Amino acid sequence: MKQRTYLISGASKGIGLALAQRLHDSGHQVVGLARGADAGFPGKLVSVDLGDAAATARVLEQLTAEYRFDGLVNNVGLVRPQLLGAITLDDLDEVMRLNLHAAVQATQALLPQMREQQWGRVVNISSLTILGTPARSAYAAAKSALTSFARTWALELASTGITVNAVAPGPTETELFRANSPIGSDNEARMLAFVPMGRFGQPDEIAAAIAFLLSEDAGYITGQTLHVDGGGSIGKRAA
Numbered sequence: 001m002k003q004r005t006y007l008i009s010g011a012s013k014g015i016g017l018a019l020a021q022r023l024h025d026s027g028h029q030v031v032g033l034a035r036g037a038d039a040g041f042p043g044k045l046v047s048v049d050l051g052d053a054a055a056t057a058r059v060l061e062q063l064t065a066e067y068r069f070d071g072l073v074n075n076v077g078l079v080r081p082q083l084l085g086a087i088t089l090d091d092l093d094e095v096m097r098l099n100l101h102a103a104v105q106a107t108q109a110l111l112p113q114m115r116e117q118q119w120g121r122v123v124n125i126s127s128l129t130i131l132g133t134p135a136r137s138a139y140a141a142a143k144s145a146l147t148s149f150a151r152t153w154a155l156e157l158a159s160t161g162i163t164v165n166a167v168a169p170g171p172t173e174t175e176l177f178r179a180n181s182p183i184g185s186d187n188e189a190r191m192l193a194f195v196p197m198g199r200f201g202q203p204d205e206i207a208a209a210i211a212f213l214l215s216e217d218a219g220y221i222t223g224q225t226l227h228v229d230g231g232g233s234i235g236k237r238a239a
Helices: 014-025 053-066 089-117 137-157 175-180 186-192 203-214
Strands: 005-009 029-034 044-047 071-074 120-125 162-169 225-228
Touching: 005 014, 005 089, 014 029, 014 175, 014 203, 029 053, 053 089, 071 089, 071 203, 089 120, 089 137, 089 162, 120 137, 120 203, 137 162, 162 203, 203 225
Parallel strands: 005 029, 005 071, 029 044, 071 120, 120 162, 162 225
Antiparallel strands: none
């Protein structure tokens, strides 16, 4: 197995951290981007506000000068749960900016290296909410855009040796999920009702799917969205 170098945004918690650990344990080099720092991160973790385009650009320029990246996971996300009547344009803009601008910037920064070596992997982290979830208008719109990015970029890069895919997790027990769905809350019960398997996903289960799409074995898969959701994308749990 060839050692690869991967960049993960939103890497300090949840799915991003689980993926970083899985890749590290498999012998790969991992660089993470996150707002906070973590001394226990399994690789290099760079502190940056990915909602700040100028700061993000500076960090990406430094990292691409220091590392030769083989792949990228656009994982950073922001949720602002709001019903239709309560959506503010400022919140909508902030959700779009963090979810989408950072993905475009990071992919553009790594693209020259991956083109040159004629090998690369890009995985955008989407969400089951793209199929419709109350109070998730902004988040679902942003995640839908990431799946569209994956399809479009896959077509543009199909002859370059670079694959682009998306992974759409269902409800997963991350810090972000629990902040919006505390244990015992009505929202937790509502989210669980949409998972036929009757349980929430674990970060490492999502990480396993992402790691596969980053691997050598996934070289003939591009432009796809893989739902890792306990069956949530195919229907509600049977009564």
